[in-house]
Amino acid sequence: MNYESVIGIEIHCELTTETKMFSGAPxxxxxKPNTAINEIDLSMPGTLPQVNKQAISYGVMLSKALKCEIDxxxxxxxxxxxYSDLPKGYQITQQFYPLGQHGSFDIFVxxxxxxxxxxxxxxxxxTAKQFHEGDKTLIDFNxxxxxxxxxxxxxxxxTGEEAAAYVDALRLLVIYLGISDGRxxxxxxxxxxxISLRPVGQEAFGTKVEIKNLNSINNIQKAIEFETVRQAEVLDAGNKVIxxxxxxxEKTQETVSMRVKETTVDYRYFVEPNIPPIRIHPDVLNQEVRELPVAKIGRxxxxxxxxxxxxxxxxxxxxxTEYFETVIESMQAYKLIVNWLTQDIMAAWDQKGDQSLSEWIKPQYFVDFLKAIESNTISSKQAKQVFAKMLEGGEPNKIIKESGMVQVNDEAVIIGWIEEALEKNPQVIDDYKNGLDKSIKFVVGQVMKLSKGQANPRLSNELVIRVLDNK
Known part of the structure; x- marks a missing residue:
């Protein structure tokens, strides 16, 4: 039978506030374990929670980005x-009145x-973090x-592909908003x-299975793909999904049972008595949200x-992205800029260490470098040599000048080198007339040698053909 997967996702995103949600601990x-804590985190008698204003602001920001109705x-x-990972025996959450709801998020699949x-x-x-060692459990309350x-x-x-694309897009969104590092x-x-399966065309959902704590984009897709096959095999065998x-x-690339949901867990939710309702200030509600990644891609x-x-x-x-937008203020060769950014700079990214990209390669230096390529001042081969020295902090114009790399685009000069090459290798003319295309490459090679690599290769190729045609 043909089945359709029905998938929903829950994401827990830690915020990059300076302090915790309900305490002043950093x-x-x-x-070091159990050092970033205080009395409130450990639920000492007489302590009361204090709401983190920045966390609420971040929550509003993400709610707006996701087009949610905000309470x-x-x-x-x-x-x-x-559980042992919550000292006070309960978690403070928002069950009855979520901050945002009924939103939407556009993604590219x-x-x-x-x-x-x-x-x-x-x-x-x-919650706290638990470490299991044999029959012992250690807890870090940080x-x-x-x-x-x-x-x-x-x-x-x-599909798993859609789910992975969503998580990747949301991870990028919280990084762009500056509310989480998304790690x-x-x-x-x-x-x-x-995830559940249902026969294609059926409206009712099948039996839902939850896959917990997926920690990478690849694992999300792989886990869903495996679980889809597993549930289909169970159903085809005439059995029921549990x-x-x-x-x-990750080792076996399979989903493994943790616990069966035989009964509904009663968490006994009730209103948190130690935190009165808080009205969000209009300045927080009206904060502007920067351009979202999907909109930026379209633009x-x-x-x-x-x-x-x-x-x-x-x-x-x-x-x-920020570097790109700085560079395009000075030049508009967009494809050239993007090629060097996404290929050469990204390939050498680990060399910049803790420096920002703008500190590593000053935007003006990058612009000067690209303009030298665009104007044919240097060849593509020379550009690689200049770029390598720029990674070490060099200034492109200075590198080009000191290395004598200025590309020759003077037709008369290049033709002079061509004639010299033909004078030393007259047989090439006959080879060309006999249809041997390699003769062109040979003469271009000789020109590059005579010019010490400074002749414009593209122009040299054109001029070699023109000169040989006239012989």
């Missing part, structure tokens, strides 16, 4: 969550635009209380996938006639 990823009255609830419906976006606090935004979609995905490898952005929570094993394609691929590669690196 956010300090990678710090201007912030209200929190308790989710009774009796390959080059096709697809709109994903956003069910809700709510704020909550992260992460406890980290501000989280949870973004829940409708079941709008039908999936560090747990800053974590993803849960809900409602359960699974995880993805680059329209205004600068870039391909979807080039625009996407550029936009996926915010620092590269």
């Amino acid at each position: 956010l300090a990823y990678g710090s 201007d009255l912030v209200r929190f609830d308790r989710k009774n969550y009796f 390959n080059e096709t635009l697809k709109t994903i419906r956003i069910n809700r976006l709510h704020m909550e606090e992260d 992460r406890a209380g980290t501000p989280l935004l949870e973004i829940v979609t409708e079941a709008d995905f039908r 999936m490898d560090e747990g800053s952005l974590r993803c849960d996938v809900n 409602s359960e929570t699974r995880r993805y094993d 680059y394609m329209d205004e600068y006639e870039l391909s979807h691929y080039d625009a996407s590669v550029l936009v996926k690196n915010p620092e590269l």
